[in-house]
Each structure stands twice: as C-alpha cells, then as structure tokens.
Amino acid sequence: MAKVDALWLDREVLTLEGRPVNVEWCDGEALWAASYRGQDPARQLIYRSTRQLLHYDLARRLPPQLGLQPGDAPLVAAPEGWWCFHCLGDLYGRAALDLLRYRRPAHKTVQPGLCLHLIGEAQALPSWNESQVIRYLEDNYRRYETLLDVGPFHHLLPVKLRRRAVVEQFDVARFLAAVTALRPIVAPEELGEELLQLLKI
Numbered sequence: 001m002a003k004v005d006a007l008w009l010d011r012e013v014l015t016l017e018g019r020p021v022n023v024e025w026c027d028g029e030a031l032w033a034a035s036y037r038g039q040d041p042a043r044q045l046i047y048r049s050t051r052q053l054l055h056y057d058l059a060r061r062l063p064p065q066l067g068l069q070p071g072d073a074p075l076v077a078a079p080e081g082w083w084c085f086h087c088l089g090d091l092y093g094r095a096a097l098d099l100l101r102y103r104r105p106a107h108k109t110v111q112p113g114l115c116l117h118l119i120g121e122a123q124a125l126p127s128w129n130e131s132q133v134i135r136y137l138e139d140n141y142r143r144y145e146t147l148l149d150v151g152p153f154h155h156l157l158p159v160k161l162r163r164r165a166v167v168e169q170f171d172v173a174r175f176l177a178a179v180t181a182l183r184p185i186v187a188p189e190e191l192g193e194e195l196l197q198l199l200k201i
Contacts, residue, residue, distance in 0.1 A: 022037055053090045056091065059093075060089075075187060078117055081121075085198075086115065086125070087113075091148070092179075094147070103126050104119070123184070124183070128176065137167050141159075141163045141167075
C-alpha cells in the first residue's frame with residue numbers, strides 16, 4: 001500500500017520505491033499497480049556531461065612534465081599555420097584567443113585551455129594592456145559568468161556589479177603576466193608528436 005499524489009493518477013507508469021510500475025486501473029481515488037512491462041527506463045537514459053574546465057594552475061603543471069622551461073609556448077606545424085601550446089587553462093585561453101582575433105586570424109582547438117590554432121606565420125602573442133582586457137571582459141561578462149565561481153544569485157545583481165565581479169574574479173594582472181611570459185619556440189619533432197596527442201589528432 002502506498003499513497004500517490006492525485007496529480008499522478010492519470011499516468012500509465014509510476015515510480016514506486018525507485019522501481020517503475022504499470023497502472024492497471026484507477027478510479028480517481030485508488031489505483032492498482034502491477035510489475036512494469038516494457039524496456040528498463042535506465043537503459044533508455046542517455047547521460048551526458050560537459051568537460052570539466054581546465055584551471056590555470058593545473059594547466060601550468062604540464063610544461064615541466066614535458067621538459068619545457070617556464071614560459072615556453074611550443075609551436076607545432078598545423079594546416080595553414082601553427083598549433084600554439086600556451087597552457088593557460090580554459091579561462092585565460094579563451095580570453096587570449098578572443099583578444100588575439102582582433103589582431104590576427106586564429107581558431108579554437110579541441111583543447112582551448114592548452115592550445116590555439118594560429119593562422120599564418122609563427123609569431124609571439126601580442127601584448128595587451130589592462131584597460132583593453134577590462135573592456136573586453138566588461139563587453140563579454142555574460143560569457144565569463146558561467147566560467148567563474150560567481151555564485152547562484154550573481155544574475156540578480158545590477159549589470160554594473162556583475163561586470164565588476166567578473167573583472168575582479170578573472171584577475172587581469174595574472175592574465176597579463178602569464179601571457180607576457182610566454183615565449184614561442186618551435187617544438188622538436190618528438191615533443192611535437194607528444195603535444196599533438198593532447199589534441200587527439
């Protein structure tokens with residue numbers, strides 16, 4: 001014997017104690033349930049998850065594992081240009097890509113926190129100043145709210161405060177220091193093969 005809310009009395013299948021059951025009949029106050037006949041609902045479910053964001057501190061641990069010096073940004077030949085392995089993490093990698101696109105063609109890769117695709121000649125990333133980055137973040141604050149830990153009620157704040165919170169959480173000074181420290185180097189063949197494995201190419 002179980003109680004069921006009246007809202008559910010018109011259903012053909014219910015879940016009782018975590019198991020599906022078929023509703024045989026219902027008179028509006030009581031119902032008769034029998035063992036579920038049909039495909040197991042758990043087999044019908046499709047589970048999807050998004051890739052976890054790659055944090056800056058974790059991304060910076062990769063270069064030393066590959067025998068690189070701090071700041072090394074290996075370049076590997078790619079179709080129409082170069083793969084630039086910046087290892088800035090997803091947050092800074094996305095910002096670097098967007099800001100770079102104002103100056104030269106570049107594309108996102110399957111690992112935006114590790115690499116971007118430079119079109120054309122191999123060059124160092126351009127330098128940006130603090131006001132340029134802040135303006136970019138203020139213009140794109142909604143995109144970064146989902147990447148930063150701004151809290152569940154952040155969207156209730158006035159837009160001016162939302163923008164300021166994004167800029168503060170982003171840490172513009174650390175971003176600029178990280179990008180300025182990058183030194184592009186053409187990767188030796190063996191290292192290039194290891195790096196391409198990260199892109200699953």
